[in-house]
Amino acid sequence: MTPPNSDRRSERARQAILRAAIELCRDPGFTDMTMEAIAKRAGVGKQTIYRWWPSKAAVVLDALHEQTQPSATFPDTGDVVADLRAQMYAVVSAMTSPAFVPYTALIAAAQSDPELARRVLDLIVAPRVAECRARLEKAQADGQVHDGADLGMAVELLYAPLYYRLLLHTAPPGRDQVDRVLTLLTTGLLTPQRP
Amino acid sequence: MTPPNSDRRSERARQAILRAAIELCRDPGFTDMTMEAIAKRAGVGKQTIYRWWPSKAAVVLDALHEQTQPSATFPDTGDVVADLRAQMYAVVSAMTSPAFVPYTALIAAAQSDPELARRVLDLIVAPRVAECRARLEKAQADGQVHDGADLGMAVELLYAPLYYRLLLHTAPPGRDQVDRVLTLLTTGLLTPQRP
Amino acid sequence: MTPPNSDRRSERARQAILRAAIELCRDPGFTDMTMEAIAKRAGVGKQTIYRWWPSKAAVVLDALHEQTQPSATFPDTGDVVADLRAQMYAVVSAMTSPAFVPYTALIAAAQSDPELARRVLDLIVAPRVAECRARLEKAQADGQVHDGADLGMAVELLYAPLYYRLLLHTAPPGRDQVDRVLTLLTTGLLTPQRP
Amino acid sequence: MTPPNSDRRSERARQAILRAAIELCRDPGFTDMTMEAIAKRAGVGKQTIYRWWPSKAAVVLDALHEQTQPSATFPDTGDVVADLRAQMYAVVSAMTSPAFVPYTALIAAAQSDPELARRVLDLIVAPRVAECRARLEKAQADGQVHDGADLGMAVELLYAPLYYRLLLHTAPPGRDQVDRVLTLLTTGLLTPQRP
DNA sequence: AGGTAACCGAGACGGTACGTCCCGTCTTCCA
DNA sequence: TGGAAGACGGGACGTACCGTCTCGGTTACCT
Numbered sequence: 001m002t003p004p005n006s007d008r009r010s011e012r013a014r015q016a017i018l019r020a021a022i023e024l025c026r027d028p029g030f031t032d033m034t035m036e037a038i039a040k041r042a043g044v045g046k047q048t049i050y051r052w053w054p055s056k057a058a059v060v061l062d063a064l065h066e067q068t069q070p071s072a073t074f075p076d077t078g079d080v081v082a083d084l085r086a087q088m089y090a091v092v093s094a095m096t097s098p099a100f101v102p103y104t105a106l107i108a109a110a111q112s113d114p115e116l117a118r119r120v121l122d123l124i125v126a127p128r129v130a131e132c133r134a135r136l137e138k139a140q141a142d143g144q145v146h147d148g149a150d151l152g153m154a155v156e157l158l159y160a161p162l163y164y165r166l167l168l169h170t171a172p173p174g175r176d177q178v179d180r181v182l183t184l185l186t187t188g189l190l191t192p193q194r195p
Numbered sequence: 196m197t198p199p200n201s202d203r204r205s206e207r208a209r210q211a212i213l214r215a216a217i218e219l220c221r222d223p224g225f226t227d228m229t230m231e232a233i234a235k236r237a238g239v240g241k242q243t244i245y246r247w248w249p250s251k252a253a254v255v256l257d258a259l260h261e262q263t264q265p266s267a268t269f270p271d272t273g274d275v276v277a278d279l280r281a282q283m284y285a286v287v288s289a290m291t292s293p294a295f296v297p298y299t300a301l302i303a304a305a306q307s308d309p310e311l312a313r314r315v316l317d318l319i320v321a322p323r324v325a326e327c328r329a330r331l332e333k334a335q336a337d338g339q340v341h342d343g344a345d346l347g348m349a350v351e352l353l354y355a356p357l358y359y360r361l362l363l364h365t366a367p368p369g370r371d372q373v374d375r376v377l378t379l380l381t382t383g384l385l386t387p388q389r390p
Numbered sequence: 391m392t393p394p395n396s397d398r399r400s401e402r403a404r405q406a407i408l409r410a411a412i413e414l415c416r417d418p419g420f421t422d423m424t425m426e427a428i429a430k431r432a433g434v435g436k437q438t439i440y441r442w443w444p445s446k447a448a449v450v451l452d453a454l455h456e457q458t459q460p461s462a463t464f465p466d467t468g469d470v471v472a473d474l475r476a477q478m479y480a481v482v483s484a485m486t487s488p489a490f491v492p493y494t495a496l497i498a499a500a501q502s503d504p505e506l507a508r509r510v511l512d513l514i515v516a517p518r519v520a521e522c523r524a525r526l527e528k529a530q531a532d533g534q535v536h537d538g539a540d541l542g543m544a545v546e547l548l549y550a551p552l553y554y555r556l557l558l559h560t561a562p563p564g565r566d567q568v569d570r571v572l573t574l575l576t577t578g579l580l581t582p583q584r585p
Numbered sequence: 586m587t588p589p590n591s592d593r594r595s596e597r598a599r600q601a602i603l604r605a606a607i608e609l610c611r612d613p614g615f616t617d618m619t620m621e622a623i624a625k626r627a628g629v630g631k632q633t634i635y636r637w638w639p640s641k642a643a644v645v646l647d648a649l650h651e652q653t654q655p656s657a658t659f660p661d662t663g664d665v666v667a668d669l670r671a672q673m674y675a676v677v678s679a680m681t682s683p684a685f686v687p688y689t690a691l692i693a694a695a696q697s698d699p700e701l702a703r704r705v706l707d708l709i710v711a712p713r714v715a716e717c718r719a720r721l722e723k724a725q726a727d728g729q730v731h732d733g734a735d736l737g738m739a740v741e742l743l744y745a746p747l748y749y750r751l752l753l754h755t756a757p758p759g760r761d762q763v764d765r766v767l768t769l770l771t772t773g774l775l776t777p778q779r780p
Numbered sequence: 781a782g783g784t785a786a787c788c789g790a791g792a793c794g795g796t797a798c799g800t801c802c803c804g805t806c807t808t809c810c811a
Numbered sequence: 812t813g814g815a816a817g818a819c820g821g822g823a824c825g826t827a828c829c830g831t832c833t834c835g836g837t838t839a840c841c842t
Contacts, residue, residue: 006840008786023325031307032380033209033827045789050830096251107362108303112226117364125363149384153375161351167302168320169312170351180348189344203818229797240820257794373796398813409728420784421697435815445653448733477698507754515753539774543765546746546755551738553746555750557692558710559702570738577805579734593792593834621821630794635825 009052017049017068018040018063021056030060030105032090056170058114060102065123074131080139084158086177087132091159095166097174129155157185207252211237212244212315213258216251225255225300250310252304255297260318273332276377279353282327283373286354290361290368299361333357352380401441406438411446411556420450447499447506450492455513464521470529471572474548477522478568481549485556485563486540494556495572508544547575589636601627603648606641615645616689639752642694643702650708659716665724666767667741671745672717673763676744680751680758691752714740742770 018041025034035056039046053059075083086134103124110117136151145151161181162173171177184190216236219228230251234241248254249299270278289295298319307310331346340346355374366372379385410432414423425446429436443449465473484490493514500507526541535541551571552563561567574580592723605627620641624631631673638644679685684740688709721736730736746766747758756762769775 006786010788013788029307035830036828040788043789045787045791046830047790047832048788050785071272101220105305108306110342110364111299112224113363121364125365127369129365144387146386150375150379153372153379156356156359156365157352157376157379160355161348163352163359163363164355167306168358169305169309169316170320170324171354177348177351180215180345184345184348184352184380185385186383188381188386189341189381190349190380191341192339201818203816208819230799231797234820238820240818240822241799242821243819246818315815343792343833363802396813402816403814405590412664420696425804426802429815433815435817437806437816438814441813494696498696500754501689501752502614502692502804504754511754513753519755534777536774536776540765543762543769544775545747546749546762547766547769549741550749551741553753554748557696558748559695559699559706559740560710560714564599567738567741569734571742573744574738574770575775576773578771578776579731580739580770580773581730582731585756588794591792593790595793598793607785620825621823628794630792630796631825632795632827634800709809731817 001078012059013044013048014043014052015055017044017059018066019060020044021063022067025060025063025102028055030102030109033060043142055109055113055116057106057113058119061106061116061119064106074135076135076138079141080135080144081186083135084132085178085182087135088158088162089175091128092161092175094174094179095162105190107167129159132158154185157181204247206242208239208243209247210235211239211262212254215239216258217262218252219296220255220258221251225251225297225304228255250304250308252308253314256301256311256314256318259297259301269330271330271333273337273338275330275339276381278330280373280377282330283353283357284370284374286323286357287368287370287373290357301306302362323330324354327353349380352376395467400438403434403438404442404462407449408456409433410434411449412457415450415492416451420446420492420499423450445499445503445506447496447503448509451496451509451513454492454496465523466525466528468532470525470532470534471576473570474522474527475572477525478548478552478571479519479565481552482563482568485552487533495556521550522548544575547571549553594637595600595633598629598633599723601629602644603651605629606648607652610648610687612647615641615687618645627746628742640694640698640701641668642691642698646691646701646704646708649691653672659720661720661723665720665727665729666771668720669717670767672720672745673743674760675762676713676747677758677763680747687737692752694706703765714744717743739770742766 017038020038021033024037024041028037035046035049038044038056038059039049042049049059053062073084073176074103077083077086106116106120110120131152132155136145139145139153140147140149158181161177165171165173165177208367212233215233215350216228218235219232224234228251230241230244233239233251233286234244237244244254246259270281272278272281296323301311301315301319305315327350328346331340331344331349333341335344335346353376360366360368395500397465407428410428411423414427414431416429424437425439428446429439430433432439439449443452446504465476467473467476494508496510500510522545523541526535526544529535529549530539530541548571555561555563555567586668587623605623606618609622609626620631620634623629623644624634624640627634634644638647649757660671662668662671691701691705692710695705717740718736719744721739723729724730725732725734725736745767746762750756750762
């Protein structure tokens, strides 16, 4: 997928590799997966993998991304807070499902692989952020959010706690967390009491 | 530091190993560091490392933790927001300094090593969280924060965005980010405008 | 048994070590036996072994030698050939018994350990050779062997074929081999036929 | 040379390995030689050695065998005894040359490695024995040896004393030994004197 | 229609690090 | 001071993968 340009590329091999990668995410898991194992399971020469991907992380990222359905778009019922809650509940569900483990591994791998980091960001994080941002903008236009609110930071504040728990393992992300985050953000209680 | 119990342990070797680990964090970096390199640089047999630590990540964690000064306590000038800002500025400084890179690597490594995750949490994250929490509680007692505010979530909301940027590489954590987070949290603008 | 001189030596430890060596000859076998295993099984510090023996081969040699009864002396019925046959049968029995395996291992070890070679020779081979030689000399005095016969070489010729088979594994040493050796040596058929 | 079947094998690597083995026989010697040293000197990965040989002894055996010229055949001047003497002198020369040391080491190693023992026997011992046997049979046909003589045992009796001295270190094999062996075997003096 | 150039499978190759085993020395504490 | 215990520096083990390479074979295009 990177260096040699060709439509002579074998679609059969490509799919077999992605398929094998997905399967190996399940069983030995991302960390214990090897290029050799992918090649063997896909019935493919190692060279064929190295020809199109730079690392196992790149293969897995492609594999995960390919199998992901176009993803439902951000809900819009007219009530921003309800919509945010619904969407964040969905994210929590995803994060706590076993199928999410390899995503976490990819984020970990990306810490020492800038190119991978960029691709993870572009493929996985950015689209969700953009949608959330768009929903907030619409809400602002609807008057459900202050004109002066810092929407960019709002997006970060909404999702960051989920990733925080996911990656620091302080606790699993959860629905109550979502509720508390929304409460804090929408009530602004982090301010002095009025006497 | 885990399996064999003994006070016959060589303090000389222990320190040489931790020292070597720190040095190797700088030069080849955590990812390219190997147990063999640590042993060689420390002038120590590999077995001596494996006897006391289960992985290079464990060694590095101990090394980083040992070299860390008792850590300045949370500032308390009487103004919570100012104190939070000061402390978070400090965290931003730390995170963007080259010396922080290995911490990031440890968090990455912890994604596939639950025991390491626990130790990272206990040694690095938990104490900071506790201090922040304590400061917020004092602020609440002082009436600078609403009685009903969810302080636990507040701590998460304050720090999560920093880790979010750090680990997802959306942008480097920064002072302006801190300012915007504090603004959003203290003004509660994520609410409908009053007409 | 070599360097430090002392009667403070612990007889208990010495016997435990030799005993352990014998037992380990049986189970993991000489080749797979280690100093550490001997120490552990003997309930002895490694240092205690190294203090008195230079190598595991030395320990095993002592152990084997100590457990060997003073050894029956060469038979003397008046008939040299019969006596030789009897004695050589006994050697064949010994060589083909499982208990002989470590002796073979010692001879092998001696190939790269001159000091061990000397001790193996002195303790194991030389006494038997001397006895055989003495019996042949008596036979010569009795007129059962030619005055001109080269008795030193005769001893070599009698025993060499047994060691030859033992060490080159062309075939196991056997009674028929003994018979055929004796026949060839006593009939001198390796000469032209008389017409 | 055993497990994977393939003509994809690198002849370059094979030769480099055998060459390195020969050289290391000279300098650190068989006992102190390591697989790692062979690999390093041959400029080869360790795996490449392990892929084709089970042990360093196997490598050395192949190396020695490959470098050995097809070997001069048994002399045949018409005089068996002279021919035997000539051939055995040659064996003595070989055995007492420094180049023979690794053969001795192989025989030692074979004591705890049945497969190696078989290969040493087949490659080194058996051919020589067969040639000697053939020469004796021809002598028997020529009437230079009794019809009833036990030729198989004769071969053993001729060579065994040389190996006996070589391996038990009673004395170095020598020409005088050869002479005395031949004398004893051809005169049959190990019999009662005729009055 | 034949030639040729690319991808493909297979897996050997030179290498590096792994985690383990044992070496022979040392250190510590006990009797 | 000898012995038990076992940690220590060291070095080789045999294995696992890395990423590159060579080797036929099989397409698919290009004359």
